[in-house]
Amino acid sequence: MADFELVAPATPEEAIASLRTGPPGAVAVLGGGTDLLFDLEEGRSAPERVVSLRRLPWRTLEWNGNALTIGSTLPLRTLENDPLLRARIPGLHSAVRAVGSVALRQRATLGGNLGRSAPASDLVPMLLALDAEVLLLGPAGERRLTVDGFVQGSRRTALGPAELIRAVRIPEARPSAYHWQRVRPFHDISHMAVAVAFSPSARAWRVAVAGFPPRPLRVPEAEAALGSARPDADAVHRAAEEIARRAPIVADHRASEEYRRQLVRPLLERAVDATVRGGR
Amino acid sequence: MTPVAIRLTVNGRPESLVDVPSGERLLDTLRWRLSLKGTKEGCRTGGCGACTVLVDGRSTLSCLTLAREVEGSEITTIEGVGRDGTGARVQEAFRAAGAVQCGYCTPGFVMALTGLLKERARADGFDALLEDLGGNLCRCTGYAAIVRAAAALRPGTGAP
Structure with a gap:
């Protein structure tokens, strides 16, 4: 690993100043470090300065x-x-x-x-x-x-x-559930994941999917398809079809596109069912 | 860039370490500076749990922790875990269950379990217990005995 300067400012003002005065593009921020250190070890990242947030009063x-x-x-x-x-x-x-x-x-x-x-x-x-x-x-x-x-x-x-x-x-607590599929149940990367929540104030569902690049995303058409607070099996099926149609699901070294698409429906069914029953 | 001196308490002993580079991991500090070789290096990417130690009583991956980030903390390794009642109970449970094969993963499992017991995490039953141990790998696949040792330490979880 390349050498770098490690600073741990005591106040938010100092932390922001140390980001500004750092060499452009060569400053990395360290929270817990579990992802950054992985990158440093593999040489994917070589910052000149690392600003640790450990002394800031933000563990709240x-x-x-x-x-x-x-x-x-x-x-x-x-x-x-x-x-x-x-x-x-x-x-x-x-x-x-x-x-x-x-x-x-x-x-x-x-x-x-x-x-x-x-x-x-x-x-x-x-x-x-x-x-x-x-x-x-x-x-x-x-x-x-x-x-x-x-x-x-x-x-x-x-x-x-x-x-x-x-x-x-x-903004508000919601009945919600998060369901994923991966090889190793813990300490692994999700091949496909579905997050579901029902907003009591808006009386509306939220559905987001993740596991493929470039980023996790909401699928409003699936949210609309779920409709009521207690969607029936057809509604969940239609919502899964909307995800499969709208989400830019692709293959990578972890999983094929087809496998990921097949995961959408069971994951969504489980997540909606868990949310209707109170969550998890 | 300048290496600095830091203080740690390791297994109850105050240590003052000089010339600690920014990028030095706690794992290397323990193994190479302090010759505490009980903490194992497995994957060095956080995936195997072999390097687990306690930092202020909480299980921590020493391969993903910079030594300077835990300055002033109390570190417990497998060499010192038996000084503590909880740690000694975990060691005894592993012995009683015969939960050691080649032994490489054992320090990490003992530290992870000791951390869980110290944290008094909810006893959620057997599934949650397995989940909480999911970060530790045993390449001998000697899980059955390890799980028996763990179950014996968390009453009410029920062995399989």
């Missing part, structure tokens, strides 16, 4: 009524162990548990998962189905984007060069 989790704000540097394992999460947003609990292993989640963070924005992220599809927002902090102050607007492509985001992810806000 705050319920405000039905809304949840998660600090970007909160370890995923702490989020997973929150006593309310599983009951209130079961799909997010499942999606968090789909990331790596317990020992990996003790360091991995939600901010890191979003910032690195891997096409097979298990968290992005669930955040899409929850209409989550990303709170960014930069030299000009704060701004707020939907996760849909933030994630732009495979490992591409709307994050500015001197911006940091401060928190993720989920």
Whole structure:
């Protein structure tokens, strides 16, 4: 691994300044490091400066009524162990548990998962189905984007060069579920994943799919096809067909296109069924 | 770029380490600086769990952790886990279940289980127990005995 300068600023202002004063294009941000270190080891990334967020006061989790704000540097394992999460947003609990292993989640963070924005992220599809927002902090102050607007492509985001992810806000708790297919049940990359949530305020479904490049995406036609709070088997079938028709599902070294397409229907059926029954 | 000195407490002993490069992983610090070879290097990419240690009581992949990122922390490795009541119970459960074949994965499994017990994660039954151990691989495929040892440590989970 190439040598780099490692800095751990104590305040958000210092952190943003250290991003700005760094060599252009040669600064990497370190959350838990579980993805970045993998890249450094493989030589895919060779930053001159790495800015660690470990000293920032962002390891927070705050319920405000039905809304949840998660600090970007909160370890995923702490989020997973929150006593309310599983009951209130079961799909997010499942999606968090789909990331790596317990020992990996003790360091991995939600901010890191979003910032690195891997096409097979298990968290992005669930955040899409929850209409989550990303709170960014930069030299000009704060701004707020939907996760849909933030994630732009495979490992591409709307994050500015001197911006940091401060928190993720989920506007309301929703019955929800996250179902995936992979080779190894844990610590593996999902070949195909379906995130589903039902918004009690909008009386509407949210459906997002992931597992193939360039990025996880919502499928509004599938959401419309599900319709009511208790869709029948035909409605779920039509929704699965909409996903298969609309989602740009492709083959890669992990799975063929046809296999992925065949996974859509069973995963969606299970996820909708779990959501109707209260989640997970 | 300048290597710096850091302090860690390793198995109860304060250690002051000099000239630690930015990119040095905790795994290498433990094995090569401190000669604690019980922590194993498996895949070096976070996928096998062989390098699991406790950082402030929480199971952590030492191959995906920079030593300087855990400055000031308390590290427990397989060499020191028996000093603690929970760790000693896990070791005894592995012995009683005969849960060791070639032994390479054993330190990682013992540390992962010790971390789970210390965290007092919900006892969700057997499936969740297996999920929580899913980050550790045994290339001998000696899982049945490992799972028996784990089940014995979490009452109510019921062995298969």
